[in-house]
Amino acid sequence: MSLLLDVVTTAGVLFAVAMGLLVVFGVLKIINFAHGALLTLGAYAALVTTKLGISAWLAWPLAFVSGGALGLVVERLIVRPLYARPLDAILATWGLGIVISQVITLCFGREVQFARSPLSGTIAILGDTYSVYRLALLGVSVALGLLFAALIEGTRLGLSARAVIMNEDLARGLGIDTQRVRLLTFMIGCGLAALAGALITPLSSVDPNMGVPWLINAFMLVMVAGASFLSLALASLILGGAQVIVSTFVSPILGGMTIVLLAAVVLRLRPAGFGRD
């Protein structure tokens, strides 16, 4: 039973971590390699709430807002001229990630630090005791997924974003301010990345390079998922589940490679991944 819980909660963590990257990739068609550094930023937002002695729950909105604010600046200054040059955008965001990490190192130091967790302890569930925080994280992931799916499907911004995804020239011709759509999307993507960073701090250490290992898995999941939240959820569940199963029954070392390997295989067999086309 604990295997089932491990699978779904791992999928929840992966989904949360990859969501911001998916938003940017889905609409803007660029890979934001500063995603790992934004996760780190969010984790330091959690650290700041701990240092200030305010409620650990405030880490979540603080992370989202600071990520979004950074996204605003970055989109204006760095990303905007590069939409037509996705390869240069990769280089630019990669470099940006290094800059963010170094600035964090300068401000907070190189060492591993500790942020308080809003929840701790275990709870009895399905005849087993399980970490409360992992279960809560699963709930938050599902809620965020539903919220943003609703945003895309049900709001004007979502409609515009979808129009931009389908045919940008036509969308612009119809009077949609594509520049604004892009700016908002990038900010939301960055905000979600930072939020995910704050969400994982109770499971992870807080140090200037903590985002890097997460970036690789998030990147693979987004490559497989394409542009939809549903297929990202599916990819997180299948690849994350495979990781847990391989780790449990074969070896955690192979488990660590499972997501990357499976993603490569999936893309070889079906270039569209779990997406529809």
Added chain:
Amino acid sequence: MHRDLLIAPMVVLFGLGSVGAAVGENPIKIGVPVGLSGANSVVAPSVVQSAELAVEEINKAGGVLGRNLALEVADDGSGAAGAQKAFDSLVFQKKVDVLISMETSAARNAGLPIVQRGKTPFIYTSFYEGRSCNPYMYVNAWVPEQQVPPIVDQFMAANNAKSFFLIGSDYAFGRGMLQFTRAYIEKKGGKVVGEEYLPMDGTDWTPIISKLRASGADALITSTAGGAPNVTLTKQLRAAGVTMPYGNLAVDEGTAKSMGGDAAGIFISASYVTSIDAPANVKFLAAMKAKFGGELKTPNDLSVPEYEAVYAYKAAVEKAGSTKVDGVIKSLADVTVDGPRGAIKMNKERHAPLTMYLGQVEADGSVKVIKAFKDVDPGDQCPNLK
């Protein structure tokens, strides 16, 4: 380039320190290749501070055979490639008389051939996985034979533990420590019910923790890479409600302190903890505080051996009557240093019997010494070296 920039001011500093050297003679140069960047960058500054204090004290007291000591610090990048450059430049360009440093195992292994070629005495001051042997090298820190038994014995005696679960990071130190731990547990009649590793950059310990919980083990012993993996594992163990006796072979006092509540109850085993209440340690801590003030990095199990090794070198040179390599190498096995960790003599196959402290982390993050094990033998590390 930035590495040189980093080192330049230090060299200048140490150079200035030796102005006014005794009787116009060249100072005795001590090379310190250490990981100022990379994985060891967290601990390296405390190691350099230890060396600086030792050199200052010795120079104030008249130096060694009338000559002052001078430090040459070089960044080894915490790895093999950086260590080759650092050793090369210290041994062949700076022509240091001795190398005294704490380094990663990878850096040490890369440096040893250069030590051999340059025929330079080398005192290695980092605890490590054991059995590294070289005619020019001495070690004054612990090996698994000294660190592991206190924890295992404690769990078997006080907690009546029979089955153990081992978790580590997948690299030389992690696997080396747990391999020894497994052998020791089995020798003592215990059982290892699981042994699991995660890559060094792994972040998700969930499946391993589920296995641990399913295994029904009485006690847990971990040996991860320092820093992030150690913290991640501990946090996830606590979040999963694991409360069995938990011995951590890789956590130092400083990390334990900053982990606070999550670290509470963890057992650690070390040759140095700041709370040793011997006069030599009290004096050492006061001197460190006086010299570095607010810049002081907490002295630890990796930095204190550096301090003592400088004194060991001084004693060996004085016993041999010169800095000539053969005499120093021979004398290093005979001299005793009374330092913060007690009286230490590197007379056991180039290693030293050490007093080990079994400690438990308290709720406020401080380490309470439960038991001291006097002069624990390092075992047969280098039977082929005298």
